[in-house]
Amino acid sequence: MGGKRRKKAVALKYDVQDIAPKVVAKGQGFIADKILEKAQQQKLPIYKDEEVVEKLYNLEIQQYIPEDLYKIVAEILIFIGYLDKIAKNETNA
Template sequence: MKKVAALKYQKDKDDAPKVVGAGRGEVAEKIIEIAKKNNIPLYNDEKLVEQLVKLELGSSIPPHLYQIVAEILAFIYHLDQRAKE
């Protein structure tokens, strides 16, 4: 069954990224559809999503996930920069 988690991070407001959406099956498909319609980058990491879907919505990611999420944010930043060129 497909699983997804959506993160939000505002560097001026948040200490760490927050889980703002998560779901399985049809809910996961709807989250993906919304992300695509809004040109929100998708990143596939099954081990990470397994941990993220267990978190309460609105909660910050735990410190042990900072490294991998930072790498994802850097990847997304790079995509944004390329899109602006």
């Protein structure tokens, strides 16, 4: 029986003094909707990738991401930084 999968969301936080990004919120269904809503309200970037979310969802709140996720999360952070740079250039133009 292939029921509809519930939406999941995971929020990460990274400070340069941290050893790695860490999970600061996660949830599914209604909670996932609230996490996404809060991110939109704060104009935080949202990256959608079910496979990455599944891996991150298995982590605990305040847990640093494991080394096997460093590469993909680094690529996401670089992409987000690139989007931020474009947005800043457009607002300064």
